[in-house]
Amino acid sequence: MNTRPLTPLLALILLVALVVTLFPIFWIVMTALKPPTDWNAAPAIWIPSEPTLINFLTLFDPEAIGAFGVGGISESATAAVFGSILTSTCATLISVGIGFFAAIGLSRYTRVNRFTPLFILSGRMFPPAAIAVPFVIIFSAIQLIDTYVGLIAIYVAITLPFATWMLKSFVDEVPREVEEAAMIDGQSRLMAHLTVTAPLIKGGLFATTLFIFILNWSEFLFALVLSYSNIETIPIRLAKYVTATAGTLFGVQAALAVLAMAPLIVAGFLIQKHLARGMTFGAVKR
Amino acid sequence: MTHTDPPKLELVALRKEYDGGEVVAVENLSLSVQPGETLAILGPSGCGKSTTLNMIVGIETPTSGDILIDGVSVLDQPAGRRSVGLVFQDYAVFTHMTVAQNLAFGLKVRGVAKPEIARAVGETAHMLGLTGQLGLRASRLGGSELQRVAIGRTLVTKPALLLLDEPLSNLETEMRAAMRRELRRLQQEIGLTIIYVTHDQIEALSLAQQIAVMSHGKLRQCAPTDVVYEQPAHTFVAGFIGAPPMNILHGAFETRAGASTFVAGSVRIDAPGGLGPGPSHRRGLMGVRPDAITLATPAEGAATATVRRIEPLGAEAVLTLDMNGQHLAATAPARNCPSEGDHVALMFDHDRVAFFDADSLRNLKELSA
Numbered sequence: 001m002n003t004r005p006l007t008p009l010l011a012l013i014l015l016v017a018l019v020v021t022l023f024p025i026f027w028i029v030m031t032a033l034k035p036p037t038d039w040n041a042a043p044a045i046w047i048p049s050e051p052t053l054i055n056f057l058t059l060f061d062p063e064a065i066g067a068f069g070v071g072g073i074s075e076s077a078t079a080a081v082f083g084s085i086l087t088s089t090c091a092t093l094i095s096v097g098i099g100f101f102a103a104i105g106l107s108r109y110t111r112v113n114r115f116t117p118l119f120i121l122s123g124r125m126f127p128p129a130a131i132a133v134p135f136v137i138i139f140s141a142i143q144l145i146d147t148y149v150g151l152i153a154i155y156v157a158i159t160l161p162f163a164t165w166m167l168k169s170f171v172d173e174v175p176r177e178v179e180e181a182a183m184i185d186g187q188s189r190l191m192a193h194l195t196v197t198a199p200l201i202k203g204g205l206f207a208t209t210l211f212i213f214i215l216n217w218s219e220f221l222f223a224l225v226l227s228y229s230n231i232e233t234i235p236i237r238l239a240k241y242v243t244a245t246a247g248t249l250f251g252v253q254a255a256l257a258v259l260a261m262a263p264l265i266v267a268g269f270l271i272q273k274h275l276a277r278g279m280t281f282g283a284v285k286r
Numbered sequence: 287m288t289h290t291d292p293p294k295l296e297l298v299a300l301r302k303e304y305d306g307g308e309v310v311a312v313e314n315l316s317l318s319v320q321p322g323e324t325l326a327i328l329g330p331s332g333c334g335k336s337t338t339l340n341m342i343v344g345i346e347t348p349t350s351g352d353i354l355i356d357g358v359s360v361l362d363q364p365a366g367r368r369s370v371g372l373v374f375q376d377y378a379v380f381t382h383m384t385v386a387q388n389l390a391f392g393l394k395v396r397g398v399a400k401p402e403i404a405r406a407v408g409e410t411a412h413m414l415g416l417t418g419q420l421g422l423r424a425s426r427l428g429g430s431e432l433q434r435v436a437i438g439r440t441l442v443t444k445p446a447l448l449l450l451d452e453p454l455s456n457l458e459t460e461m462r463a464a465m466r467r468e469l470r471r472l473q474q475e476i477g478l479t480i481i482y483v484t485h486d487q488i489e490a491l492s493l494a495q496q497i498a499v500m501s502h503g504k505l506r507q508c509a510p511t512d513v514v515y516e517q518p519a520h521t522f523v524a525g526f527i528g529a530p531p532m533n534i535l536h537g538a539f540e541t542r543a544g545a546s547t548f549v550a551g552s553v554r555i556d557a558p559g560g561l562g563p564g565p566s567h568r569r570g571l572m573g574v575r576p577d578a579i580t581l582a583t584p585a586e587g588a589a590t591a592t593v594r595r596i597e598p599l600g601a602e603a604v605l606t607l608d609m610n611g612q613h614l615a616a617t618a619p620a621r622n623c624p625s626e627g628d629h630v631a632l633m634f635d636h637d638r639v640a641f642f643d644a645d646s647l648r649n650l651k652e653l654s655a
Contacts, residue, residue, distance in 0.1 A: 177378035180345045185392035185443065186366030199382040 031254035036068040039250040055255035065252065073246050077256055080237035086148055087233060088216040091155030096209050099163025104193055106164065107171040117168065121161045128158065132225050139226060146230045154222050159212045166211065170204030171197060203274040210267060217264065234260045292479040293356045293446050295319040300351035302337050311337040313503045324473055324480040326494035328487065328526065334503040335483040339449045342481070343372040355447065371445030375452040377436040381425040385416055388424055388435050392443040410442045429456045450482045454489060469493060487527055499523045517640050521647040524573045524640065530604055530615040532573045539570045548572050548641060551610040552589040555634060557641055569644035576604065578638035579616040581630045588631035593624050
């Protein structure tokens with residue numbers, strides 16, 4: 001990669017971009033470390049004088065915050081963390097798995113109908129709120145409401161178009177001959193896709209998986225309307241820390257947000273090499 | 287897996303349509319390749335060469351027609367069961383694997399034992415000069431190395447029938463000559479039946495016993511190399527093979543007392559008998575190779591032409607001649623060559639001319655046969 005010296009103007013733009021991106025993260029991390037007295041102090045306290053882990057403790061031990069004379073929540077966040085990991089992981093794997101084969105179908109057999117890719121995306125062309133209520137009614141009728149299976153099903157449905165489209169652009173870059181060469185060597189079409197196509201778009205699979213996981217991990221609307229008491233996810237839990245009954249538990253809320261963000265940031269760093277290639281949409285070396 | 291005897295291949299009225307018949311890639315293609323023979327398929331891009339190979343190897347299904355290997359139809363066998371290997375033009379090397387893994391791939395899929403795979407991979411790598419690169423990822427290789435990996439990956443599985451789709455097009459001249467020698471050695475030692483698609487005539491003429499020329503999905507001629515060169519079945523073949531291509535003169539056949547003469551301006555050449563019954567005067571075409579024309583000093587009654595342009599090509603020069611408005615190419619020794627503007631007499635080697643029908647553009651020999 002060739003680099004050129006940063007011009008002052010570019011440096012300034014970059015700085016603004018970094019501040020805009022990183023400031024909210026900075027603020028959340030700081031808030032998560034503040035004792036209740038500092039949460040909404042005026043003037044604002046930027047860096048806590050006495051950093052504490054009490055907010056994190058409170059997430060899993062609701063009584064802990066009592067020492068500061070604050071109360072209002074009784075439930076641990078464990079269920080929400082479990083729920084988020086379960087739904088996001090399952091929905092992402094299913095979505096990327098189906099999306100991979102859908103992408104191969106679209107990329108290799110487009111003669112079926114040239115509008116098919118568009119049809120697949122059309123499911124995402126109206127606001128999710130417009131289908132949220134109908135889904136509540138439908139899911140009630142088929143008894144999928146307030147179940148992980150139901151939530152996973154709807155997450156797969158709403159992320160599959162993205163997974164398919166993203167992966168299609170990667171599969172398009174893989175020369176057909178490479179798969180045919182594997183078939184001439186005696187592999188079935190399916191095996192050729194698994195042993196040749198999939199590893200060749202590894203970067204794309206990583207990028208798509210992370211992207212879809214983020215969508216699922218941060219989804220709020222459907223989780224809210226499709227859950228009552230049996231299931232919970234982190235976004236739902238986050239909202240419960242600032243309510244009429246709970247009060248304004250900013251620090252606890254920030255602590256959970258930090259926990260929710262951490263795995264994604266770590267994952268991003270780990271697969272950064274693949275992301276850089278994957279996000280350029282089709283950087284498979286021919 | 288290994289065949290002791292190379293197989294015979296027959297294509298019977300092969301046809302391939304795309305888009306529900308809107309595009310016909312291959313039309314009524316029939317030819318046969320004898321055991322151990324090398325057939326070169328020549329033709330411009332888009333003439334159906336690659337489609338034909340893809341059908342033989344089994345990655346495309348013919349719309350109609352049949353493919354027989356040793357007399358048995360292989361249409362119901364999937365690719366990989368036909369003992370047919372195909373080397374793709376654009377390598378189709380697995381870039382996510384090492385060179386060794388690439389070479390081992392076909393054997394692994396076929397369930398060959400590990401020591402046997404290692405031995406075969408080592409042997410093939412040695413033959414193709416890839417021993418030093420075995421541990422490298424294929425994505426780090428250059429064009430010539432990639433092409434050798436592609437060839438090696440196919441050869442390692444010892445196919446009985448080897449299909450090569452412009453396999454040397456991306457190699458440097460020196461490597462290309464070496465690979466050509468290597469292929470010729472394989473031909474002789476292993477006795478493979480080979481079909482070789484190329485647009486490089488030198489390659490076709492030097493490797494193949496038979497040449498098939500295709501255009502627009504149709505087979506124009508399939509014959510031994512010297513026949514294709516000297517007696518092209520169609521003016522398309524005449525113009526496609528040879529550099530510069532065969533000269534085509536427009537003229538007419540005059541028949542008197544059973545003997546035919548081709549007349550074009552001051553050119554009069556006896557046409558062999560058997561041109562078939564026809565009017566005593568009919569339009570026709572004569573083909574003559576540039577190297578079948580000898581230049582001489584103008585003399586009474588001889589066909590003459592003016593030298594318009596001279597292209598020296600080392601030992602020889604290619605001359606563009608103007609004969610009453612018809613342009614001809616001829617070759618002459620570079621050291622003893624006329625100058626531009628000179629008038630020269632043309633002498634045609636009568637044994638090396640071909641005659642074509644003016645309407646169908648087909649060789650009259652073939653038509654009367």
